[in-house]
Amino acid sequence: MYFEFSGRKLGLLLIIGFFMASGLAIYTFVNSATNLTILTEEYLQRQTAYASYWLQFKLPQTPQVAAAAFSGTVTTSALPPTSADGQAYAVPVLVYHGEGDVGTVNMPQRTFVEQMRALKDAGWHTITMQQFTDFMQGTATLPAKSFLLTFDDGRRDTFYAMDPVLKDLGFNAVMFVITGFSLPTSGKDEPINRFYLSRSELSYMVQSGRWELESHGDADHALYDIASLSSTPGNVMTTPGGHFLSNLFWLSDQERIETPQEYAARVADDLDTSKRALQDVFGITVDSFAFPFDDFGQNYINYPGAQAELARIAPSEYSFGFIQASPAKEDFFNYPDPNTFFIKRLEPSASWSGADLLSALEDAGPRQLPYASDSFGSEWNTNWGSTGAKSDGSLALLATSRTTGAIALLSGSSWWTDYTASATADIGEGDFSLLGRYDPANDSFIACTLSNGNLLLQERRRGEQHAVASAPYTRKSGSQRSITLAIQGSAASCSAEGASVSAAVTAPPSGALGVEVWAPRPGLAKADLTHIQASKP
Amino acid sequence: MEYLRTYIDRGWWFAFFFIMYVILLVKVSTQGYLDDNAFFSIYSLFIVGYIFSRFILSYLHRKVETDDSYEPTVAFVVPAKNEEDNIYETLKRFSEIDYPLSKVEVIAINDGSDDGTLSEMERAARDIGRSVGRVEVVNWEVNRGKRHGMAEGVKRASSDIVIFIDSDSFIEPDCVRHLVKYFVDPEIGAVSGHTDVYNRDTNLLTQMQALRYYVAFKVYKAAESIFGIVTCCPGCCSAYRKAYLDEFIDAWLHQKFLGTECTFGDDRSLTNFMLRRYRAAYSAEAKAHTVVPDAFPKYAKQQLRWKKSWIRETCIAASFIWRKNLLAALFFYGYIFLAFASPIVFLHAMVWSPVFSHIMPFVYLMGLFLMLMLHGLYYRAYVGKQPWVKAVFSFWFFTVILMWQLPWALITITDTRWGTR
Numbered sequence: 034m035y036f037e038f039s040g041r042k043l044g045l046l047l048i049i050g051f052f053m054a055s056g057l058a059i060y061t062f063v064n065s066a067t068n069l070t071i072l073t074e075e076y077l078q079r080q081t082a083y084a085s086y087w088l089q090f091k092l093p094q095t096p097q098v099a100a101a102a103f104s105g106t107v108t109t110s111a112l113p114p115t116s117a118d119g120q121a122y123a124v125p126v127l128v129y130h131g132e133g134d135v136g137t138v139n140m141p142q143r144t145f146v147e148q149m150r151a152l153k154d155a156g157w158h159t160i161t162m163q164q165f166t167d168f169m170q171g172t173a174t175l176p177a178k179s180f181l182l183t184f185d186d187g188r189r190d191t192f193y194a195m196d197p198v199l200k201d202l203g204f205n206a207v208m209f210v211i212t213g214f215s216l217p218t219s220g221k222d223e224p225i226n227r228f229y230l231s232r233s234e235l236s237y238m239v240q241s242g243r244w245e246l247e248s249h250g251d252a253d254h255a256l257y258d259i260a261s262l263s264s265t266p267g268n269v270m271t272t273p274g275g276h277f278l279s280n281l282f283w284l285s286d287q288e289r290i291e292t293p294q295e296y297a298a299r300v301a302d303d304l305d306t307s308k309r310a311l312q313d314v315f316g317i318t319v320d321s322f323a324f325p326f327d328d329f330g331q332n333y334i335n336y337p338g339a340q341a342e343l344a345r346i347a348p349s350e351y352s353f354g355f356i357q358a359s360p361a362k363e364d365f366f367n368y369p370d371p372n373t374f375f376i377k378r379l380e381p382s383a384s385w386s387g388a389d390l391l392s393a394l395e396d397a398g399p400r401q402l403p404y405a406s407d408s409f410g411s412e413w414n415t416n417w418g419s420t421g422a423k424s425d426g427s428l429a430l431l432a433t434s435r436t437t438g439a440i441a442l443l444s445g446s447s448w449w450t451d452y453t454a455s456a457t458a459d460i461g462e463g464d465f466s467l468l469g470r471y472d473p474a475n476d477s478f479i480a481c482t483l484s485n486g487n488l489l490l491q492e493r494r495r496g497e498q499h500a501v502a503s504a505p506y507t508r509k510s511g512s513q514r515s516i517t518l519a520i521q522g523s524a525a526s527c528s529a530e531g532a533s534v535s536a537a538v539t540a541p542p543s544g545a546l547g548v549e550v551w552a553p554r555p556g557l558a559k560a561d562l563t564h565i566q567a568s569k570p
Numbered sequence: 571m572e573y574l575r576t577y578i579d580r581g582w583w584f585a586f587f588f589i590m591y592v593i594l595l596v597k598v599s600t601q602g603y604l605d606d607n608a609f610f611s612i613y614s615l616f617i618v619g620y621i622f623s624r625f626i627l628s629y630l631h632r633k634v635e636t637d638d639s640y641e642p643t644v645a646f647v648v649p650a651k652n653e654e655d656n657i658y659e660t661l662k663r664f665s666e667i668d669y670p671l672s673k674v675e676v677i678a679i680n681d682g683s684d685d686g687t688l689s690e691m692e693r694a695a696r697d698i699g700r701s702v703g704r705v706e707v708v709n710w711e712v713n714r715g716k717r718h719g720m721a722e723g724v725k726r727a728s729s730d731i732v733i734f735i736d737s738d739s740f741i742e743p744d745c746v747r748h749l750v751k752y753f754v755d756p757e758i759g760a761v762s763g764h765t766d767v768y769n770r771d772t773n774l775l776t777q778m779q780a781l782r783y784y785v786a787f788k789v790y791k792a793a794e795s796i797f798g799i800v801t802c803c804p805g806c807c808s809a810y811r812k813a814y815l816d817e818f819i820d821a822w823l824h825q826k827f828l829g830t831e832c833t834f835g836d837d838r839s840l841t842n843f844m845l846r847r848y849r850a851a852y853s854a855e856a857k858a859h860t861v862v863p864d865a866f867p868k869y870a871k872q873q874l875r876w877k878k879s880w881i882r883e884t885c886i887a888a889s890f891i892w893r894k895n896l897l898a899a900l901f902f903y904g905y906i907f908l909a910f911a912s913p914i915v916f917l918h919a920m921v922w923s924p925v926f927s928h929i930m931p932f933v934y935l936m937g938l939f940l941m942l943m944l945h946g947l948y949y950r951a952y953v954g955k956q957p958w959v960k961a962v963f964s965f966w967f968f969t970v971i972l973m974w975q976l977p978w979a980l981i982t983i984t985d986t987r988w989g990t991r
Binding site for chain 1: 587590591594595598599600626629630631632633634795796797798849851930932
């Protein structure tokens with residue numbers, strides 16, 4: 034009714050419309066070439082993450098820092114290395130998964146910040162993958178309190194919550210990426226869903242210098258239905274929740290279980306695919322593999338040979354295979370050894386405070402000779418049976434209803450080579466042994482044993498145990514006994530109760546100090562270790 | 571200096587179109603995420619389409635020339651209750667207009683005031699009585715309501731055109747000429763003037779309302795006026811053709827909705843009665859100024875009343891608007907969808923997505939802000955130096971807060987109390 038279709042007005046509208054349309058066309062063109070939208074969005078998300086970190090964790094600190102500066106009571110962090118030469122003898126590796134309050138593998142950002150700050154304040158610092166490799170190869174040393182920080186799964190929540198912390202503390206970390214999820218070969222540059230980091234986010238991580246990318250498998254971080262070996266065509270019995278690397282697959286097109294050769298080819302192909310995907314996309318070197326679900330073949334359903342096969346296949350593709358270790362059971366530090374493939378990692382619990390993590394690292398770790406103790410604690414790991422400190426400070430060794438004995442190992446001693454050790458114990462029941470050069474990976478050690486009036490020098494090699502020398506001793510009344518084991522190169526000697534034996538042995542070059550109690554039937558053996566000492570020969 | 575100013579003004583328009591471009595850019599680049607859900611994707615396209623169409627249509631609104639040979643008699647109808655502060659000024663201005671005063675009739679209705687309104691009316695009547703054609707002061711001892719006052723004025727008026735002026739509104743001298751010029755066309759039954767905020771500089775709330783009023787009239791009413799379908803010729807300053815009013819004034823006076831007599835939204839409802847048979851236009855040159863609430867509770871209550879009457883009259887208009895003009899009707903129905911969808915979209919963006927999908931409402935808040943920025947720049951470019959940035963921010967703030975009034979108004983639609991006035 035009151036339209037004005039004048040040439041001037043329409044012309045102006047057309048001109049503006051033309052500019053807008055061409056502006057949009059230019060944008061669309063630029064965006065298709067550079068993913069401008071995604072990059073902008075990721076940039077905004079990063080800035081939000083940094084701002085959120087600053088608001089939550091930096092701003093509340095500012096008044097304290099300012100007050101401390103004003104009053105001149107700036108607290109300096111504890112001095113870093115405690116070892117005599119300031120060098121690291123072994124390196125711990127930490128592994129985290131995601132950010133969050135729920136789930137067993139998640140950790141709230143607040144807890145992560147507290148744990149990392151505790152390490153930073155105590156003088157701990159992160160190292161790069163290259164430094165770690167050189168250290169393990171023995172071609173370079175590291176200062177004490179070095180650790181490698183790793184994250185599994187390539188999750189977005191991890192990156193956005195943890196990156197500000199790394200940036201703030203000057204730390205760097207390794208992200209084990211599931212290439213099948215983050216870099217699917219569907220032709221699109223997008224992860225399978227927004228739970229996982231995208232190609233552009235990973236690319237930013239590499240460029241930031243704070244993150245290194247390594248492999249967490251391609252198709253093997255998923256669950257599969259595993260057919261039982263007795264399956265026949267038309268009658269396939271499956272168990273759900275099986276792992277890619279630990280089982281033989283059912284070949285549905287050929288209606289049979291795959292052969293070990295086909296298994297080996299499938300596994301090798303997956304390991305290679307994820308490695309090449311990361312190398313090709315980001316132009317980096319990928320030489321480490323974290324076993325998905327921490328399963329390196331032990332959690333098989335239908336293939337008991339998986340563990341041995343993986344131990345053969347994985348090292349042909351990667352230099353290191355990262356697994357997880359239980360700090361209560363074993364020394365989770367990694368000692369330099371060019372032959373080491375499996376790298377142990379500690380997963381800090383979300384319930385740990387910063388101090389908890391710090392003591393977990395500092396109570397463990399490489400120990401120096403001489404060593405002496407008559408009050409035992411968490412530094413003694415349970416290797417077998419049941420072991421634990423008693424209220425009087427002694428270490429109780431007890432066979433359980435299912436074991437014939439118990440073994441406790443001194444954490445941080447696995448790198449010891451030549452040493453003389455003595456132990457005093459109150460023996461309740463069974464044979465008592467002092468163990469040296471214990472190598473859990475190869476189930477090998479040298480033992481000095483008091484057994485029914487005989488003093489035995491024993492050798493255990495890959496699970497096979499036998500006495501190399503023995504001598505009778507006179508049994509005294511009372512249950513208190515002392516025993517001494519000396520190992521130097523391949524010469525070992527054992528003495529106790531006035532008796533003494535020595536012999537040449539075949540033993541691992543280095544290994545942990547331990548104590549064992551053993552009886553022929555389960556549930557009987559028991560002893561209390563009251564004193565132990567070790568020194569260089 | 572003049573030369574420089576021209577460039578600065580062009581700068582504002584450039585900023586205006588740049589924001590438009592940015593909005594389009596955001597829409598284009600985020601469309602991928604919205605594809606998953608038809609509802610949000612339709613909303614997103616509609617809201618941009620609707621708002622942009624308002625600006626484009628208002629730009630194409632044709633100016634009507636004043637015609638000195640067409641000078642119908644006009645009657646100002648001013649119902650008032652407790653308005654002793656403003657009523658004298660309101661009435662006084664009728665004698666200062668640029669129009670043959672002998673053709674002017676003034677009818678003031680004192681609707682049961684308990685202050686000095688009546689004496690102020692009588693004082694004004696004495697002062698302007700000699701210059702204008704006729705003055706009448708109607709005095710009701712007991713309050714009957716604004717609708718009764720308006721109807722009484724219409725019945726007592728003997729002029730061709732009835733102009734409703736709120737008791738707290740002031741007209742500019744050339745207002746009448748710019749209102750009546752549209753009545754040359756016999757199809758036109760009502761014309762809305764352009765009302766700006768009189769107490770703009772009181773505080774941030776009134777500054778924000780000044781922005782809203784300006785854009786609501788200049789853009790939104792103009793866009794409706796293009797089709798002759800202005801859905802609300804507001805009571806603060808609007809003209810109606812007396813002959814057409816007589817056809818339905820009694821039906822309007824006793825209008826019922828959901829069984830209760832309608833007590834507010836009288837202007838919107840009167841326009842609706844007019845639109846059934848005739849058309850309504852907007853005159854950007856017919857300027858008036860009105861006093862707006864300067865405190866939030868009062869403002870919120872006013873907005874709630876407006877929203878209730880909007881729901882009521884929109885239901886009614888929806889039944890016949892499609893017969894008027896298909897394109898205008900499309901926009902009309904589209905707007906209904908937008909109004910009711912916006913709280914849902916808000917909840918989805920601000921609560922649902924952050925909690926369940928971990929998507930922060932950046933795009934939503936930015937989109938909302940850019941849209942209001944667009945209005946703010948339009949205001950700045952036309953009105954000149956004003957605290958428009960602050961106004962845009964408070965517009966943003968109040969949009970979010972008052973969005974919730976619509977569902978609430980729907981729930982409490984049968985509660986017809988005024989709250990306070």
